Amino acid sequence: MTELQFVSPSRLDELQALIDSSCSGIAYIAGGTDLLVTGADMAGKRLLVDLSRLPELALVESRADGIVVGAATTVAELCVNPLVRARVPLLARAAEQCGSLQIRNRATIGGNVANASPAGDLLTALACLDARLHLMGRGARSRVVSVDEFVRGPRQTVLEAGELIARIEVPASRSDALYAFAKLGRRREMTVSMLNLAAVARPLAAGNGIVDLRLFAGAIGPRPRRLIEAEAVFEGCEQTPEILRAFLDALVCAVERAIPGRASMAYKRKAVVGLGQDLLSALMQPPLFNAADRTGGAAE
């Protein structure tokens, strides 16, 4: 039996030294909401590194074209952080629907992404926002990947031994952006997504409609899936009942194509119609968040 050591570095250079010294037997913990509950197999691990004491990993910073979120930022922080709410409100919206209040208080964005659950709520939103994951590895090696590249399969990622997610860079949404996150679970709170949808778009300059819709679905494959056909339905159109119907039909087709032969398909292809309606009604509402808004819209 190998002894498992627990370390809580407080500076990034200490973390780098730990990675360099023992990358093969290293495991990471941040909020612990997955690791401590699932009792992940730690066989062969010698070092458990706590990422929750590193200030650099919990920062949310503004950049010219977006924000950078430290991987150890809690999901609860994403719900209330003014920069997140003002510049990438979709991420705040998805964060509000993750887990339960208690889980949001502990769980981190990096942990949710690294877990690579097919039902992960933040993954769908981050894919939709075209986020870039900054990975940190041995010998100060760093690389940047998209969500699509990061997730190799169900609960499988491109992370190499010792490598971790350090920061997540999220391009800012336009100030007039429309956004929505819709989730379907068995319960209202503390529930795993059976389906989730994330969308950003812009209002049609003249008339009632949207343009530049970017739409992703979660829990219908190993990684968030972009629904290009459904996106295209709206392009440049006035919103009419026919268009709405065509959009919902496109969602049904997308589910049928994504999980053919799966037992859950019969239900999901029907339920996605309801979820699509929820998404559109949220998308068409005037933005709830702006830089001055610190409280409105948050759950609880």
Next chain:
Amino acid sequence: MSVGLRHPLLDAAEKVTGALRFAGDLKVGGLLHARLVHSPHAHAVVRSVDMGGALAVAGTKGVFWHGNTPRFAYNSAIWYEGQEALEDERMFPAVARHVGDRVAAVVAETPEAADAAARLLGIDYQILPAVLDPQEADRQGGPPRDAAGVPTYRSPIVEVRFERGEIGSAFVGPDRVFETTVSTPKTHHCAIEPHVAIASPTEDGRILVLSPCQSVFGVQVVVAKALGVPVDRIQVRMTPIGGSFGGKAEPILEPLCAHFARALGRPVTIRYDRHETCIATRMRSAARGTVRTAFRRDGRIVARHTEVLVDVGAYCTGGDYLPGSMLQRHVRLYDIPHERYRGRAVYTNTTPTGAFRGYGSPQINAIGEIHLDLAARDLGVDPVDLRLRNVVAPGAIEPYTGVSVGNARIRDCLVRGARSFDWTRRRTNGQGTGRWRRGVGMACAAHINGCYPGSDDATTVAMHLRADGRVALLSALHDLGCGSNTSLAQIAAGTLGLRPTDIVIGPADTALCDYDLGTRASRMTYVAGEAVRRAADALGLAIRRAAARLLNCGLDDLVLKDGAVLVPEAVDMPLAALAAQLGARGIDLPQVSESHRSRDNPSSHAAHFAAVAVDSLTGLVRVEEYLAVHDVGRAVNPMLVEGQIHGGIQIGIGYALFEDVDIDPASGNMNGDRFSRYHMANAPEMPGITVELVEQGEPTGPYGAKAVGEIATIPVAATIVNAVNHALGSSLTDLPLLPERIVAALP
């Protein structure tokens, strides 16, 4: 008067501050830790266990499996010595009969060493074909015992038949006949505290078992049976319990823990985690029932024929009396002239089932009440009116056991509930044609009060005045967290003119208490409560006698009130002062012991009403409003009664909408074996709840009180399902109503 008071739980402060020590918190010197290994196969011979690697782990004290452990057969559901039962369990069976069955154990100095050693056991299985479907088990029938009385594990374990009236001719000629088949799932108890036990050898050669249990005497007889030792070699003391709901009614870990302690000469603990509690303890049995009912045109029931198949899992436990229990509750709700019932219990290679809040009642109630609602719709009769035409009246004789239902006030519950809920208007409101459909539903229930006449139901309570003026109450009482000790203290205090906190209740202990059959069958308030009332009455008389002698006055002039003896035209004498004066004169402090044997079994009743909204696209159900009207006779503590009803509704909503252990039909693995895959109704799913109590008094109950704990959950599932069927115009009958099932039922 403390009866009727909204008094907080006696141990509430200790619980919320963490001062109360549960079994898993106890520090025991020299404690060893056992880790059990469970079968990954639904049915397999355990051919051998290679323990070489495990024994080499530092700290390992012993490895146990069927090859080196006593093989005495037992049934974990018995509660007194000599009780007849199908003895088909062993501490370690030679043939594992479900995924999660006990195969081996490692006992070590630390939990970590036990874990590490347990992983190194080499277990050789010979896999056998498994029967997972109860209908298949029923088809492959045979006697459950062979000619020599040895269990064969063939089904049915029992078949209960009951017939009343002229059932054959009753179905010929009535106006309308309806038939419905309803199925209910296996569900988990989900008590906060997982299963745990501690056993220690004592200096005089006995084994002391500490256990959060529902009956110390039940644990004692089962442990003695499993170990093959006389009952008096085993002492059992109840530890504070973190919830049970029936899950801890049967000793599961206690026999093993006691054996390990005896074999190793050291204290041993077994602590299950949530996953182990899910796969390796007990669940609610699954039932599938078909009801065929003949009605007159006005809704009066002429005849009813019920067929129920109960899947009790891998071991019999109490499964042999389950179909009879279901029958007993089934026939005490409506007055039906012609009745036929056949209930069978069958084995499957799944985790065993056992007691769970209502003991068969939630199953049979869902079957009967969903059926009745669908029949009401087809008859064109309002569901409340239909029930009002058929419910039992006070004093009716329950036809299966022939005992009176007592002051049964189901009619009052229905009338009052329908008025408070504004039933008629809401039932005739439209369901809506949009995405969300709205509906209202209701159901009725009847439940028992104690074990009479199926089993002797007696309890003994000893009480004495303490030197500090408080009163000690000694009886094998098992408060499962519902506050029964608080209610019993209120009954005693009310009788003695004391405050509930003046009643000091010790833990149930086989070495200190007289025999009691434990917390089961909704008997605490009604049976134990009456025993406490009688004992308190007798102690009150003894205290007044002692005071009368001391003060040289008439017995009838003295009254017990506010912790003192009130003396006419003199200063009150506090009980502590009385005790001191008696002590000074060398007179024993008053003490009594009273036994009470129940000779009645009245019904508790309830009518529940719910409003739901159903998303016709996603199949999600929201319970928006809930009204529970209960006939409790008299509420000893209305706050605790409401708490029981709220908790019962939470379990019932889960039963209706979310919960199913979900056994994989190919492998026998349990999908719902952890909380991430087994969903209860959590706080956001809970509706606003209104409770109304009908308090007409039960003449045979203490201060008129009857039970509420089990019945609180019994009508909930049917209430919710009936509301969903009203919202959708559907005929859903398979519980739980998962969104997939609802969507599939929609056009």
